[in-house]
């Protein structure tokens with residue numbers, strides 16, 4: 001397990017990481033997310049003993065990296081795939097790393113096979129593509145067969161086949177009981193790869209929770225409902241009925257209505273009572289990308305001047321403590337979204353009597 005406690009790093013006047021505390025547990029892929037300059041690489045460098053914290057500490061299995069006996073056999077990392085002696089062949093690069101750590105040469109051929117570079121093992125790495133360089137970096141991380149693995153942007157430059165391979169590799173390493181911390185800016189990929197997320201912004205912790213909880217805490221699910229477009233008065237009637245019942249109704253560009261605050265069965269019943277036929281009634285679940293954008297838009301350092309989100313939110317003040325991200329046990333009224341289905345339960349079956357259940361999402365930025 002990796003444990004950071006009150007981790008802070010200052011470079012002169014610049015605070016790159018501030019009072020960061022988290023745990024990365026074995027047996028799961030933990031995604032490490034944050035906008036450019038949030039402090040992810042700095043944190044990883046401190047985990048690996050490459051940078052000294054200004055305050056706080058970070059340990060691996062209870063020891064700092066420098067205290068670990070034979071650290072390369074316990075911790076593997078891909079930080080910068082370009083940090084390779086380009087004049088050496090891939091195999092010689094790995095051989096020299098292996099020799100430094102007392103790892104047998106046969107392991108080099110093993111990892112070359114794992115990352116699919118066996119056919120180019122004798123080629124100089126300065127002729128490698130970005131994706132091949134990433135694979136070589138991953139091979140170096142796997143060399144000592146470590147229990148703890150850190151990957152900084154491992155899919156950078158990989159083609160779709162390579163991305164799928166990295167995803168499966170991460171999952172497999174976690175399934176073997178290893179601790180896997182992986183940073184990425186590709187939210188769609190993280191949604192498929194990670195079990196847990198640690199999100200930071202401007203060096204501070206924004207969230208530490210499962211992917212599922214992160215999405216449900218940082219997004220508002222809604223229903224899409226559509227009356228026949230051939231009968232515009234039906235749409236108006238439906239909109240009025242839903243609004244009167246306490247729903248929030250917004251027109252979608254394609255003529256459908258976006259409804260929050262009402263469960264799907266209620267919408268169906270209201271349409272039936274209003275004698276409106278429905279051509280569509282569908283749940284919409286937010287993506288990890290939507291949830292991430294919503295959470296981090298106040299902590300983005302580098303934004304295009306033409307970006308409409310520019311200036312939407314204030315940055316958190318130094319010393320900001322994120323609210324406890326607990327899932328409310330007490331249902332709150334007024335928002336669409338049924339509770340998560342139990343195993344074997346049809347999520348779209350009629351809701352039991354009573355108000356719809358939904359943790360209230362954060363207010364939209366104004």
Ligand SMILES: Nc1ncnc2c1ncn2[C@@H]1O[C@H](COP(=O)(O)OP(=O)(O)OP(=O)(O)O)[C@@H](O)[C@H]1O
Nearest residue numbers: 011014015016034035036037038039040041042043
């Ligand atoms: N050696 C250094 N000297 C001065 N400032 C630094 C140094 N290393 C990092 N920083 C600053 O610390 C902040 C965090 O940088 P870091 O590289 O850790 O962010 P990151 O989340 O990894 O960003 P990215 O997603 O762009 O890779 C940035 O503002 C960066 O400019």
